[in-house]
Amino acid sequence: MAKDKVKPRILTGFMELLPEDQILFNKIYDTIREVYESFGFLPLDTPVIELSEVLLAKAGGETEKQIYRFSKGDNDLALRFDLTVPLARYVAQHSGQLTFPFKRYQMSKVYRGERPQKGRFREFYQCDIDIIGNGELDIAYDAEMPAVIYNVFRKLNFGKFTIRLNNRKVLNGFFESLGLENKVADILRTIDKLDKIGKENVIEELEKLEVGKKEIENIIEFISIEGSTYEKINALRKLNIENEKFNEGVDELEKVSNYMRAFDIDDDYFEIDLTIARGLDYYTGTVYETVLDDYRSLGSVCSGGRYDNLAEYYTNSKLPGIGISIGLTRLFSQLKDAGIIKAERSSLADCLVVPMGIDMSYTLKAAKAVRDAGFVTDVYYADKGMKHKMKYADKLGIPFVAVLGEDEVKTNTAALKNMATGKQISVSIEDIGNEIKKQMGE
Amino acid sequence: MAKDKVKPRILTGFMELLPEDQILFNKIYDTIREVYESFGFLPLDTPVIELSEVLLAKAGGETEKQIYRFSKGDNDLALRFDLTVPLARYVAQHSGQLTFPFKRYQMSKVYRGERPQKGRFREFYQCDIDIIGNGELDIAYDAEMPAVIYNVFRKLNFGKFTIRLNNRKVLNGFFESLGLENKVADILRTIDKLDKIGKENVIEELEKLEVGKKEIENIIEFISIEGSTYEKINALRKLNIENEKFNEGVDELEKVSNYMRAFDIDDDYFEIDLTIARGLDYYTGTVYETVLDDYRSLGSVCSGGRYDNLAEYYTNSKLPGIGISIGLTRLFSQLKDAGIIKAERSSLADCLVVPMGIDMSYTLKAAKAVRDAGFVTDVYYADKGMKHKMKYADKLGIPFVAVLGEDEVKTNTAALKNMATGKQISVSIEDIGNEIKKQMGE
Numbered sequence: 001m002a003k004d005k006v007k008p009r010i011l012t013g014f015m016e017l018l019p020e021d022q023i024l025f026n027k028i029y030d031t032i033r034e035v036y037e038s039f040g041f042l043p044l045d046t047p048v049i050e051l052s053e054v055l056l057a058k059a060g061g062e063t064e065k066q067i068y069r070f071s072k073g074d075n076d077l078a079l080r081f082d083l084t085v086p087l088a089r090y091v092a093q094h095s096g097q098l099t100f101p102f103k104r105y106q107m108s109k110v111y112r113g114e115r116p117q118k119g120r121f122r123e124f125y126q127c128d129i130d131i132i133g134n135g136e137l138d139i140a141y142d143a144e145m146p147a148v149i150y151n152v153f154r155k156l157n158f159g160k161f162t163i164r165l166n167n168r169k170v171l172n173g174f175f176e177s178l179g180l181e182n183k184v185a186d187i188l189r190t191i192d193k194l195d196k197i198g199k200e201n202v203i204e205e206l207e208k209l210e211v212g213k214k215e216i217e218n219i220i221e222f223i224s225i226e227g228s229t230y231e232k233i234n235a236l237r238k239l240n241i242e243n244e245k246f247n248e249g250v251d252e253l254e255k256v257s258n259y260m261r262a263f264d265i266d267d268d269y270f271e272i273d274l275t276i277a278r279g280l281d282y283y284t285g286t287v288y289e290t291v292l293d294d295y296r297s298l299g300s301v302c303s304g305g306r307y308d309n310l311a312e313y314y315t316n317s318k319l320p321g322i323g324i325s326i327g328l329t330r331l332f333s334q335l336k337d338a339g340i341i342k343a344e345r346s347s348l349a350d351c352l353v354v355p356m357g358i359d360m361s362y363t364l365k366a367a368k369a370v371r372d373a374g375f376v377t378d379v380y381y382a383d384k385g386m387k388h389k390m391k392y393a394d395k396l397g398i399p400f401v402a403v404l405g406e407d408e409v410k411t412n413t414a415a416l417k418n419m420a421t422g423k424q425i426s427v428s429i430e431d432i433g434n435e436i437k438k439q440m441g442e
Numbered sequence: 443m444a445k446d447k448v449k450p451r452i453l454t455g456f457m458e459l460l461p462e463d464q465i466l467f468n469k470i471y472d473t474i475r476e477v478y479e480s481f482g483f484l485p486l487d488t489p490v491i492e493l494s495e496v497l498l499a500k501a502g503g504e505t506e507k508q509i510y511r512f513s514k515g516d517n518d519l520a521l522r523f524d525l526t527v528p529l530a531r532y533v534a535q536h537s538g539q540l541t542f543p544f545k546r547y548q549m550s551k552v553y554r555g556e557r558p559q560k561g562r563f564r565e566f567y568q569c570d571i572d573i574i575g576n577g578e579l580d581i582a583y584d585a586e587m588p589a590v591i592y593n594v595f596r597k598l599n600f601g602k603f604t605i606r607l608n609n610r611k612v613l614n615g616f617f618e619s620l621g622l623e624n625k626v627a628d629i630l631r632t633i634d635k636l637d638k639i640g641k642e643n644v645i646e647e648l649e650k651l652e653v654g655k656k657e658i659e660n661i662i663e664f665i666s667i668e669g670s671t672y673e674k675i676n677a678l679r680k681l682n683i684e685n686e687k688f689n690e691g692v693d694e695l696e697k698v699s700n701y702m703r704a705f706d707i708d709d710d711y712f713e714i715d716l717t718i719a720r721g722l723d724y725y726t727g728t729v730y731e732t733v734l735d736d737y738r739s740l741g742s743v744c745s746g747g748r749y750d751n752l753a754e755y756y757t758n759s760k761l762p763g764i765g766i767s768i769g770l771t772r773l774f775s776q777l778k779d780a781g782i783i784k785a786e787r788s789s790l791a792d793c794l795v796v797p798m799g800i801d802m803s804y805t806l807k808a809a810k811a812v813r814d815a816g817f818v819t820d821v822y823y824a825d826k827g828m829k830h831k832m833k834y835a836d837k838l839g840i841p842f843v844a845v846l847g848e849d850e851v852k853t854n855t856a857a858l859k860n861m862a863t864g865k866q867i868s869v870s871i872e873d874i875g876n877e878i879k880k881q882m883g884e
Contacts (some may be wrong), residue, residue, distance in 0.1 A: 005755065005756055005757060005758070006495055006496055006499040006755055006756055007496075007756070008496065008530075008531045008532075008534040008535035008753070008756040008757070009493070009496065009531075009535060010488075010489055010492060010493075010496075010531075010535075011489065011491065011492065011493060011517065011519070014489040014491070015489075016487070016488055016489060016532070017487065018536060018539055018540075019484040019485065019486070019540070019546070022484070022485045022486060022487060023484070023485060025487075026485050037790050037818055038813055038818050038819070039813075039818075039819070039820070040789065040790060040791040040794075040818055040819060040820030040821075041790075042461040042464070042465070042788075042789065042790065043461065043464045043465060043468050043790075044461070044464060045458070045459065045464060045467075046452075046458055047452055047453065047456040047457075047458060047565050048490065048551065048553075048565065049453065049456070049510070049521075049553070049564075049565065050452060050453065051451070051452075051453060053448055054448055054449075054450065054451065054452075057448040068491070068512070068514060068519075069512075070510070070511075070512030070513075071512075072510060072555050073555070075453065077453070077510075088450075089450040089451075089452075090450075090458070092450040093450035093451060093452075094460060097460055098460075098461070099788065099834060099837045099838050101824070103820070104461070109490065111490075111491070113514050113515070122491075123489055123490065123491065133824075136824070137824075138823040138824040138825065140802065140821075140823035140824075141823060144821070144823070258802070259802050259806075261803075262802045262803035262805075262806040262807075263806050263810075264806070264810055311450070313447065313448055314447055314448055314449070314450040315447060315450070316447070346484075346541065347482065347484065348479050348482065348483075348484065348485075349482040352482075360582065360700070360701050360704045361703075361704035363704075364701075364704045364705050364706070365704075365706075368705075368706055371480055371481075376479055376480050376481075376482055377480070377481070377482065378481070378482030378545070379482075379582075379586070381580040381582035381583060381586070382543070382575075382578070382579075382580040382582075383580065392541060395541045396541050
């Protein structure tokens, strides 16, 4: 590097990919988008920069510390740190022009200036769907969310996964029935860690929270409920807890489970997990997590839940909703590190057209024929030797090369080479597309 | 608005769309992406935030004033203001891992804190393609760029357009031959305005630049050259200018024009325009502008050109390239204001499934059948009256509604209503998809 040059580099905590990985990333992104759209979710694209006053109406604590915040002119600005706050602002701002229930997806970058660590990013994609009701929102939508998750992850094909389901009313009602309503948040945080720290440590932490011995027993009995979805629901009913919220929650759990079956979600792919609370304090009903069975250490790859009031900081309208989010940048990075996904090719091109000292018009006639047949077509124009051009195709992993020399011009053909098999045949240029189709099918 | 609420709003100069417009925007975005990919361009997604030192290695003057720049921790950061500087940084940083010629597209938001005015945005999408050579880049790529533009705008169907072509060597060589090499930049800026201010004003401005009377005559003669592409090239040759750069430029213009024909670009869709210089100082050869013939006042909707050295601020490697850019946010806003495009529907859904007091499993069986047939399918779950549900379909512009009542459950059918014709027929739920396909075809 010469002294007068600036070293080309990016900031730590920012993901930037080489083309082969970007192709893979986009394939996943496009699959998620396709499934979101197939369920009728509408696209949204909010600004990255908003007024701090608006974006931080609710925030505080950790979130506020992580925010990218700065001034420009007289404005106090911030970069969005999630897609939920902008959604709340959007719905409050445009409620008169929207049709409810309002189903939207947004798959965009968000910004958090966290201390960077493995698997944590300062700029990352969130792929969110939410359904917002005006005043009310039917419980059936609580089952549509996992149906979307199910279709997304079946299509992404990362292996077997499990959607874990719970209901905050069950949790809150249960702790109320034990007279522990003042410690709910702390207890939830503790039992949420069961998977990570084990039962013994949970008991120890509950003792530290000054939960009584009998109540700890009840809690452990509660989170130890085993069995199928319906066995768990029956076991919850058999606890005979006389708390309205609890019983409402159990009813909802049962309904959502029934609906999920009606959505054709395989029983093997979901389960009730009474330890799930989700950290965020605004969930009020159904909550979800999703784990890849063979890679549980990745944690939840898709989470969310039901909230009572999306936009209370901006409007008096009651806007209940339900939503889920996939943290795609982190997921991509984890899946790649774990070897679950890997780049397959460094190019989108199906065919490289390679002219060898011939007229441009013949070259482009051939390229157009292949492109018009629906194949992504690249052309190597530079006047280089055959070896050089083949190396380009090889490095980019382009599966077919159509070589055009003087003989081919005379006979209106191309020498079509299959790079995987090495087989080369002569085809008329109108037939290159068909031949590629045929060989791809083989 | 209650006093304790934050007013939901966004900053001026930022474009945020309602769902119907977002659907339209995405359709245009997807079309551009599809054409870019069909020519073998590779996707890239660089960070929005970069180190100021890196991003501003070249910048100065106006650009630097417009930048969003701020500190976080010890870092002096900035938001990208275009996609070319990040490309230069990327290619310099990863040159060892890239295959040249490196063809990439990036369609992302960039940030400029300009004083907002009609049609100017502070956050806007640029849709860029560039081809970077390692040391050299064949002139044929100069014709591939307009071929891509041609395919993009044919497909976007905004009406007849013209790709205007010029070459900076022709301009620079011509002014050198007049001994005006020290005033080239000022003169170019002046003649670039010909369309806007007219010939008389151009002459007046040239006089202010102290260009001699004879030279002004020569310049006016030069920019007044009329005729077809080949007549213009012949006229340039007949000027008998003995300047190597000039003649090299004319040769390139001729070559690129020939190649563009070989690319099957209709002669009506391109012309040589000797007044085009493009403001940016790094163009060194072919330059382009694109105008919509019926809406010339919109200015150029797609511009770009050839540059000698992309990444000189980061590396000693010589990286010549060629690129074009569509400023999509501005274009979208202008086209909408001019009534050239308009939102067609407020939903992506082809069919709304409407259960009327029936079992959830039948509802979802029907919805799945329609979705599996390839149609975007929404379901109205809430327990509301028929009128309410039809209004939802109507407001969102969903073309088909499948009503499911007790009679339909008994007969395994749906009452499928075509919202445009009002026609309603009874079909088995397995056939809803086929019936929609049939009626859409009619």
